[in-house]
Amino acid sequence: MSDAVTLTPPSTVDDRTNGLILPLRVRDLVLRLGEAPVLDGLNLDLGPTGCTMVMGPNGSGKSLLLKLLHGLAQPTSGQIVWGEHTAADVTARQALVFQKPVLLRRSVAANLDFVLRMRGKNRGRRDALLDHVGLAHKANQPARLLSGGEAQRLALARALATDPEVLFLDEPTASLDPASVMAIEQIVSDARLRGVRIIFVTHDLGQARRMANDVVFLHRGRLAEHTAASEFFPEPQSQAARDYLSGRIVV
């Protein structure tokens, strides 16, 4: 994989004229699906840089939180404020990589061409992006015949092609082999170094330790704690996080 120098750093992208979208402020966020609240009165502040890991047991509301922050779902009540914008206003300035990558029924290169064209980006960047995620040699192959790790790298390249200021990742390495996990983490780390704000859902404790600046721990739709990574792993503050880290189920 080549250096990231060929990629446009977010600060120089021309659609950044509408004010900053960081920091993030979440107030009293509630999401009900049917009767039960899936997210229940969440308050959260995220700074302008770094990598935040969102952790918590299955069903704690991590993926839904990501979708709300990205403007793909509407909260029942509460506020999400990105800088001075609502979530729905800033979707285009963010990108989300799903656990299971949704790739177009086209070649690897055509998947990137599509996004670059739709978003009015310079299509000359396609080869650099493919090179960056180590898929240059697969450019003309059908995207849906890629291995799981390759498919996720293509999804990441597609996300980066939109020059996001915030990159959400929803368990992107959940079913990948260690080499693929390392490749993805390397690409995400490069993005963070170029100033992209990373918000990353994972169950992988090793990954969280390697990547996190801070950890948001959810439990039963509530924020159990939001702690710097240097404190979270040796000394989690909440009982829920202590149970989770020690392998006891807290669903």
Add this chain to the structure above:
Amino acid sequence: MFFPEHLENLHSIGEAFALALQLVLSGDPDLLEIVALSLRVSLTATAVACLIGLPIGALVAISRFRGRTIVLVVMNALMGLPPVVVGLLVYLHLSRSGPLGFLGLLYTPTAMIIAQTILIAPIVAALSRQVLEDLHAEYAEQFRSLCLTRGQAVAALLWDARYSLLTVGLAGFGRAVAEVGAVIIVGGNIDHLTRVMTTAIALETSKGDLALALALGVVLLAISLSVNAAVQTLRLTATRQAYV
């Protein structure tokens, strides 16, 4: 017509088949004319029906609105339009005293194209709606994350479903080229003008000229088979590349 044998003159169906094959293989000009007109009418109708039906199918596939279920029921019901009824309705509109009578289209290939288009546009719309709705379910969240406009999403769905939609178009073409009820009413089965394979088969059978009827039947089957084979081959190639 050009083959005077009648049923009673033929020793067997086998003989009719032999004569039919001879007609096909010798490239009989009358036969070729009928086949060419059939293809022109039905291919044009299929193309126009796709131009109308695909956008409607796509729009309904990605939209949620009040009364959507009713629209779906109507779309599906229209797939089963009886060709004679369509023929009659088009006839009423195009006949001299009808609202479109001044166009002078009755008993022309254009009238036949109109009738077949009305017949198969609902098929294209309803089948493509199903194909595109399934694909949309897979792509929708990713497309919203990428902030695609509705037009961009529809274009991408149509392109990514192209191989499935080819089958949809084929279903429409199959229905058009095989129907007789609509084209015989609005076309009139006029020799050298509006005679197509199905109307010729109906006429020649009633006249007892089974050889020509069978020859046309063989050609109709061969066209149907080869078009299907071509589309299947294309789909198979696409499947191997995971493009379906």
